[in-house]
Amino acid sequence: MSTADPRALDPTGPALRALLAEVTEYVAHVIERMPTAPASDTGGVAELLSDPAVRRPPPDRGRPLAELLEVVDRVGTKGLNTASPGYLAFIPGSGVLAAALADLVSDVLNRYTGVAFAAPGLVALEADVLAWLARLFALPETTAGLVTTGASLATLSALITARWAKLGEDFLDGTIYVTDQTHRSVAKAARLCGFPDRAIHGVPVDADLRMEPAGLRAAIAADRVAGKRPCCVVASAGTINTGVVDPLPELADIAAAEGLWLHVDAAYGGFFQLTERGRQRLRGIERADSLVLDAHKGLFLPFGTGCLLVREGDLLREAHSGPHAEYLQDIVATELPSFADYGPELTRDTRGLRLWLPLHLHGVDTFRAALDEKLDLAEYAYRELSADPALEVFGPPELSTVAFRCRAGDEVTMEVVARVNAEQRVFMSSTRVDDRYTGRICVLNHRTTRERIEYTVEAIRRHTATTLSPLEGELE
Numbered sequence: 001m002s003t004a005d006p007r008a009l010d011p012t013g014p015a016l017r018a019l020l021a022e023v024t025e026y027v028a029h030v031i032e033r034m035p036t037a038p039a040s041d042t043g044g045v046a047e048l049l050s051d052p053a054v055r056r057p058p059p060d061r062g063r064p065l066a067e068l069l070e071v072v073d074r075v076g077t078k079g080l081n082t083a084s085p086g087y088l089a090f091i092p093g094s095g096v097l098a099a100a101l102a103d104l105v106s107d108v109l110n111r112y113t114g115v116a117f118a119a120p121g122l123v124a125l126e127a128d129v130l131a132w133l134a135r136l137f138a139l140p141e142t143t144a145g146l147v148t149t150g151a152s153l154a155t156l157s158a159l160i161t162a163r164w165a166k167l168g169e170d171f172l173d174g175t176i177y178v179t180d181q182t183h184r185s186v187a188k189a190a191r192l193c194g195f196p197d198r199a200i201h202g203v204p205v206d207a208d209l210r211m212e213p214a215g216l217r218a219a220i221a222a223d224r225v226a227g228k229r230p231c232c233v234v235a236s237a238g239t240i241n242t243g244v245v246d247p248l249p250e251l252a253d254i255a256a257a258e259g260l261w262l263h264v265d266a267a268y269g270g271f272f273q274l275t276e277r278g279r280q281r282l283r284g285i286e287r288a289d290s291l292v293l294d295a296h297k298g299l300f301l302p303f304g305t306g307c308l309l310v311r312e313g314d315l316l317r318e319a320h321s322g323p324h325a326e327y328l329q330d331i332v333a334t335e336l337p338s339f340a341d342y343g344p345e346l347t348r349d350t351r352g353l354r355l356w357l358p359l360h361l362h363g364v365d366t367f368r369a370a371l372d373e374k375l376d377l378a379e380y381a382y383r384e385l386s387a388d389p390a391l392e393v394f395g396p397p398e399l400s401t402v403a404f405r406c407r408a409g410d411e412v413t414m415e416v417v418a419r420v421n422a423e424q425r426v427f428m429s430s431t432r433v434d435d436r437y438t439g440r441i442c443v444l445n446h447r448t449t450r451e452r453i454e455y456t457v458e459a460i461r462r463h464t465a466t467t468l469s470p471l472e473g474e475l476e
């Protein structure tokens with residue numbers, strides 16, 4: 001028998017407030033040091049991971065919170081600082097505080113949002129956010145949505161629904177149309193929902209790396225002749241490599257004419273719909289049968305927040321509601337959606353609150369302004385980098401990604417990216433386009449300001465010059 005007090009699991013009074021105050025202090029410290037924290041810190045990881053003070057089994061007797069936060073801070077600051085204003089790699093996310101506050105509150109409330117009857121109020125708030133999103137994209141009243149942990153899971157549910165709607169249970173001869181710029185989460189989702197890899201059909205892209213409508217038409221025709229059943233077109237609204245938007249109106253026309261499902265991967269680009277420029281560039285997105293968005297990218301929320309919208313919400317529910325279970329007989333049907341019927345999960349956290357609270361606390365205009373600022377910063381980076389004759393720059397940017405190469409060749413570009421990253425004020429990533437090494441910066445962090453992008457541009461140009469003529473660089 002343990003002598004420990006089980007009541008300690010539910011602190012109250014001064015003990016409760018002391019714990020909250022300690023966390024508050026630590027969180028404030030993390031936020032306030034963010035502008036000067038390194039954008040990446042990959043040194044000393046082996047030592048850290050072999051430190052027995054860090055990696056030990058939970059003790060029988062608890063330890064003070066301060067000690068534990070110290071461990072968290074040591075481990076939590078290693079690797080890529082994805083919350084930093086200098087993080088410009090892949091597709092950044094940043095994590096607004098209001099969402100963390102929402103998480104704390106909803107985890108303490110700990111209500112069950114899998115079925116509407118158990119938490120009607122919280123489910124209604126989540127449904128309201130989803131309805132607001134559907135209106136943002138001019139989707140009809142029939143639309144249903146789901147807050148997922150990210151675009152990958154949203155894409156899985158979208159493809160399961162497309163498969164269900166267009167192919168039924170025997171779907172192995174179905175085909176899905178993508179390009180070589182499509183995010184790999186699509187092929188992964190297709191495999192997870194049972195499609196053979198041969199179901200993925202690559203459509204050619206044009207010079208700007210957008211899906212070619214004529215190529216799509218030809219691919220569909222060829223597949224029909226071969227006895228396949230064309231099922232779904234996947235359009236990207238913001239590709240990961242260069243941030244371009246596929247020609248949504250043309251692709252929607254083809255999908256409609258051919259009776260195919262139009263899935264739009266707007267994981268990266270979707271929330272730019274809040275801005276005037278974004279709305280123009282995403283024209284046609286309102287014709288999607290399914291649409292995925294990553295609020296942990298474009299709404300600056302913490303990781304673990306994606307959204308799915310499906311035009312015919314009933315199809316989403318039919319494709320996901322499992323067989324009847326006796327132990328669920330106490331569940332009363334309500335007007336509100338029971339999210340467990342719309343996705344793979346039964347028990348789930350109150351994900352809606354981490355969207356609802358930031359949107360209501362700051363107001364939509366604040367997010368709109370932040371996204372406009374990111375578009376401006378990408379335009380600025382594009383202008384400055386393309387003014388350098390040593391650089392070749394993709395663009396002008398449709399969204400907030402600027403991809404570039406040094407004209408002198410892949411080794412030089414690779415060296416420049418490495419040298420800029422080594423200064424630790426920013427962190428960029430790279431990709432391959434036309435089988436050439438390509439550096440890229442993506443501006444999508446609410447903390448990223450003009451000053452940081454001025455530095456980035458200066459650092460890229462400086463390291464390009466010194467890599468090309470090392471001696472000159474040393475003399476400067």
Ligand SMILES: *Cc1c(COP(=O)(O)O)cnc(C)c1O
Nearest residue numbers: 091150151152183185267268294
């Ligand atoms: C990030 C991203 C995904 C995958 O989303 P996760 O949230 O990481 O699951 C899919 N498509 C695009 C275009 C993305 O940028």
